[in-house]
Amino acid sequence: MHSLIITFAGLIPGLNKLPGHIANAILIALIIIVMVLVGTAKLRQKSPEENLIPDGSFNIQNLLETMVEMLLKLISDTMGAEVARDFLFIIGSSTFFILFSNLSGLIPGFTPPTDNINTTAACALTVFFLTHYFGWKEHGVKYLQQFTGPFLWLAPLMIPIEIIGHLARPMSLSLRLFGNIMGDHLVAAIFIMLAPLLVPVPLAFLGLFVAFVQTFVFILLSMAYFSGAISHDH
Numbered sequence: 001m002h003s004l005i006i007t008f009a010g011l012i013p014g015l016n017k018l019p020g021h022i023a024n025a026i027l028i029a030l031i032i033i034v035m036v037l038v039g040t041a042k043l044r045q046k047s048p049e050e051n052l053i054p055d056g057s058f059n060i061q062n063l064l065e066t067m068v069e070m071l072l073k074l075i076s077d078t079m080g081a082e083v084a085r086d087f088l089f090i091i092g093s094s095t096f097f098i099l100f101s102n103l104s105g106l107i108p109g110f111t112p113p114t115d116n117i118n119t120t121a122a123c124a125l126t127v128f129f130l131t132h133y134f135g136w137k138e139h140g141v142k143y144l145q146q147f148t149g150p151f152l153w154l155a156p157l158m159i160p161i162e163i164i165g166h167l168a169r170p171m172s173l174s175l176r177l178f179g180n181i182m183g184d185h186l187v188a189a190i191f192i193m194l195a196p197l198l199v200p201v202p203l204a205f206l207g208l209f210v211a212f213v214q215t216f217v218f219i220l221l222s223m224a225y226f227s228g229a230i231s232h233d234h
Contacts, residue, residue, distance in 0.1 A: 021116035028100050028113055039064045071095060078223045087226060090130055094123060095219050098177070102211030105185045106204055114181045114214075117174060124173035127222045128166075135229030143229075173221060177214055184210045 018026070042061045071092050075084040098114060105112035113119040135143045149158035188203045 020111060021113050021119050024104070024111060024116075025097075025101070025113040025119055028097060028104060032096050032100060035064065067096075068092065074219075075223060078220070079227045083230065087223070090127075090226075091219055091223060094127070094222060095215060098123065098218055099211065099215040102181055102215060103208070105181065105188075105211070106207050112181055112185065114177055115185050117178045120174040120178040120181075121170065123177070123218070124170035127173060127225060128170040131169075131225045131229045132166075134226055138230040139232075169221075169225060173218060177218055180210060180214050 039061045068088075072084050072088060075087055075091055079087060101113040101119070103112075104110050105115065114123075132143075135146075147159050147162040148155040149162075184207055188207060
């Protein structure tokens, strides 16, 4: 039996030929892009002064503005206000994509993209490579000193330890997100099959909690990696 997401993907030319998790991820990305375009269009309809005053009703613009403000504050508190806007693009993109992917699992028949290790590994590897990009950009060649330790004679010992530690980061990020989302989705499916009339409501709240917590854990660890890479303390 095909899930609803495969049916939705079949409406978009080419997506029905892709693996399920890739089609799911593209659909989530398209939903986010549409939301951003709608919110941007609403901003352009008003003057900058009018945009400072929120509308009295709930809409996409207010939702996106609230989420972005919360993200900026979180990044500022974690990494510092001076770099908050510089890292908003990667932290914000990760937050929206992972959160919406996790929440999509609450829709009956809709398999979340983060239920596949390939999707979570792609997110984790993006963070991994950007961590070293920002570190090199901030420190230049001196960035390599974090792998050799404070003393040159410690380099033969420190280099293997640091390499293993850095390689463990994307593994930890991807496996944690994948394992929790897959486990939650699998448990929910089993209980719904056993008791379809009683179990779905409390499981939906549990799934909602897991979706937000796993998104928060992913971006919090990502910010810790970014902060450590650009820090001048070491």
